Amino acid sequence: MLAAGAVVAIAALVVLFVKREHFFNNEPKFNLADYPVRGIDVSNHNGTIDWKQVADADYQFAYVKASEGKSHRDPAFKRNVRSAQQAGLLVGAYHFFRKNREGRDQAQNLLNAVEGLKLDLPLVVDIEDWDNDNWQNDKQVQQRFRDMVRTLRQAGRRVMIYTNGDGYDKYYKPNFPDADLWLCSFRSPDKLRHSHGHRMQQYSHWGEVPGVKDDVDLNVFMGTQREWETWVEAIKEKS
Numbered sequence: 001m002l003a004a005g006a007v008v009a010i011a012a013l014v015v016l017f018v019k020r021e022h023f024f025n026n027e028p029k030f031n032l033a034d035y036p037v038r039g040i041d042v043s044n045h046n047g048t049i050d051w052k053q054v055a056d057a058d059y060q061f062a063y064v065k066a067s068e069g070k071s072h073r074d075p076a077f078k079r080n081v082r083s084a085q086q087a088g089l090l091v092g093a094y095h096f097f098r099k100n101r102e103g104r105d106q107a108q109n110l111l112n113a114v115e116g117l118k119l120d121l122p123l124v125v126d127i128e129d130w131d132n133d134n135w136q137n138d139k140q141v142q143q144r145f146r147d148m149v150r151t152l153r154q155a156g157r158r159v160m161i162y163t164n165g166d167g168y169d170k171y172y173k174p175n176f177p178d179a180d181l182w183l184c185s186f187r188s189p190d191k192l193r194h195s196h197g198h199r200m201q202q203y204s205h206w207g208e209v210p211g212v213k214d215d216v217d218l219n220v221f222m223g224t225q226r227e228w229e230t231w232v233e234a235i236k237e238k239s
Helices: 004-026 051-056 077-086 103-114 138-154 165-175 225-238
Strands: 038-042 061-068 090-096 123-126 159-163 180-184 198-207 216-221
Touching (some): 090 103, 103 138, 123 138
Parallel strands (some): 038 061, 090 123, 159 180
16 A cells, blocks of 8 residues: 555646646647747746747747745846846846735835846736635725836836736726736637737746746747837837
8 A cells, every 4th residue: 555645746746747738738829920929937936047048949038027025036036137138038027916915015026126127028017816815805906906006107117917817807907908918828819809908928837948947938929020129119218
């Protein structure tokens, strides 16, 4: 008979396999000719990245985790930003929104994290319910979210919202439908509801990219190379 620890370990492996297969089987078959601008998003959990290899594999942008909640800072943030920019990628910073922390405090945490850095892309607020203090009052969370985005805008920052399908209906659409949208969805983009602000789509959590040791999130810009260049230029003009 297997020891209890072995049974738990086997069960964990089965769950991981099923979860991974679920994501693989739901990934869209992207035609990179239609979505030529590709990028990744990373945090300290991705370890040390060889950004030159990432750039050589034709990835054009990267979003790097900067902060989370009221006070957490990603320890690899500045290293990733500088190394990615030196390799020729355009770089942005994202903040994981904690529903149990005040929005203004979270905005200040992000602003402090990016101080002194010249970023190429809008600041991103990542808001989702998964593993995120789900006992919080929804109205209070909505207000905290609005406070964070408004505080960033008042500081002169352009803001993009990252969320999934549920978050689109719950957080993005009723609060900031004018903001740029970065949507996590494993469906093909042409099957999604259209939004004028839908700029990016994260379509995989299991990407294999040269220069990154383990699985990494994969993204595309929702447009042509020319539309990408126009969008980036507009961001520079407003910054």
